[in-house]
Amino acid sequence: xDTVAGLRLFIRVVETGSFxxxxxxxxxxxxxxxxHVAALEARLKARLFHRSTRGVTPTEVGALYYDKCKRIVxxxxxxxxxxxxxxxxxxxxxxxxxxxxFGRRTLTPLVLRFMQQHPGVQVDLSFDxxxxxxxxxxxxxxxxxxxxxxxxxxxxxLGLNPWVLVAARPYLAEHGTPRRPQDLERHAALIYSTVQxxxxxxFTGSDGHTVPVPVRGPLRSNNLSALLAAARAGMGxxxxxxxxxxxxxxxxxxxxVLERWSLPAQEIHAVYPSPRLVPAKVTGFxxxxxxxxxxxxxxxxx
Numbered sequence: 001x002d003t004v005a006g007l008r009l010f011i012r013v014v015e016t017g018s019f020x021x022x023x024x025x026x027x028x029x030x031x032x033x034x035x036h037v038a039a040l041e042a043r044l045k046a047r048l049f050h051r052s053t054r055g056v057t058p059t060e061v062g063a064l065y066y067d068k069c070k071r072i073v074x075x076x077x078x079x080x081x082x083x084x085x086x087x088x089x090x091x092x093x094x095x096x097x098x099x100x101x102f103g104r105r106t107l108t109p110l111v112l113r114f115m116q117q118h119p120g121v122q123v124d125l126s127f128d129x130x131x132x133x134x135x136x137x138x139x140x141x142x143x144x145x146x147x148x149x150x151x152x153x154x155x156x157x158l159g160l161n162p163w164v165l166v167a168a169r170p171y172l173a174e175h176g177t178p179r180r181p182q183d184l185e186r187h188a189a190l191i192y193s194t195v196q197x198x199x200x201x202x203f204t205g206s207d208g209h210t211v212p213v214p215v216r217g218p219l220r221s222n223n224l225s226a227l228l229a230a231a232r233a234g235m236g237x238x239x240x241x242x243x244x245x246x247x248x249x250x251x252x253x254x255x256x257v258l259e260r261w262s263l264p265a266q267e268i269h270a271v272y273p274s275p276r277l278v279p280a281k282v283t284g285f286x287x288x289x290x291x292x293x294x295x296x297x298x299x300x301x302x
Contacts, residue, residue, distance in 0.1 A: 004076060006036055007069045010048070013037060014066045016136050017055040018181045025138040032097055062191070081280035090284040096135075098143040101224040102161075103127040106243050107143060115289055121167035121281055129222060135274045141282050143289075145266040154275035157287050159293025162242050163263040165201075171234040178237075181213045188236030189215035190227045201239055201263040211261075213273065228254075237265060243298035250300040270291055 005026075012022035013033065024175045041048050048062035053294075080092075086218055098107050104127065111123055126132075128141075134142060134153070138233035143162055171188075178184055181203040191199055199220075204210045221227055224244045231238035234255045248254045270286045272278055 009033055009036055011066065011069055011073060013056060014058050017057060026256065031079045047267050077279055078277045081298055090118045092122055092281045093122045094281045094285060095124040095128050095138060095140045097128060097132045097139045099129050101244055110292055114285060125209055140272060142271045144269050144271050147167050148269055149265060154272040154278055156270045158268040158270055158289055161266040161268050163239055164242050164245050165237055165239050166245050167237040167255045167257050168232055168234040168254050181211045181258060181261060184213050184215055189217035190230045190236045190238040191217060191220040192224065193220050194222045202264055205261055246298050
């Protein structure tokens with residue numbers, strides 16, 4: 001293992017608190033990682049980690065060494081990024097994380113287009129609706145919806161993710177079409193259990209006044225595709241992002257309801273581990289993404 005790779009391994013062990021997580025993220029075996037760190041400690045004649053059954057933590061010497069190594073690796077990454085930018089060619093592996101529905105329906109075709117324009121970039125694209133720790137998982141970039149809670153991350157605003165209320169025509173023919181938000185209390189709601197207040201939906205009128213409406217229904221799910229399928233089957237009304245509902249609205253499988261009222265839109269952000277010394281492969285992709293989420297972006301063909 002060369003010196004720079006060794007520094008990266010040491011940094012990953014400190015940040016993850018685990019030899020197994022660090023080695024998995026770098027594609028090496030745990031014994032190799034353990035052996036390298038032991039050799040590093042022997043060379044420095046200093047103990048770098050406290051080891052226990054719960055994991056590893058840096059010693060005082062290890063913490064100081066980590067700070068120095070972190071700065072060195074950042075400088076190396078910055079130098080590599082400058083070289084790549086000067087050649088006007090993005091290279092390397094870009095590790096991207098996003099939610100399942102957005103990743104499958106929207107981000108995948110965008111990533112493929114970007115890769116066609118930049119053949120020197122390899123992409124590791126993962127889908128997960130749970131919160132992903134970018135540092136621990138070794139992720140270069142995540143696309144996240146909603147307000148950002150962690151101010152230590154680097155972030156770039158990409159656009160807005162609007163939502164729409166939909167139902168199938170047979171359901172509306174049987175149960176009636178809501179004319180105002182309060183009418184929803186008599187209807188079956190298909191509830192997304194992750195965002196938007198769960199069983200309390202909020203509508204804003206043309207006067208800017210917001211009306212919260214309690215809803216209930218036969219299905220609650222953290223999967224948007226499941227809710228769309230239920231709406232198409234005539235089981236009730238579903239509040240969905242436009243990028244999920246668009247094709248079904250276009251084909252007439254479902255229709256928008258309460259169109260004179262607006263639903264809360266989520267902010268879309270590109271998020272990366274640090275706002276400083278961002279690698280060129282990340283800034284290049286984020287710069288390109290910023291042109292992809294304009295008016296009615298969900299209706300454009302990939």
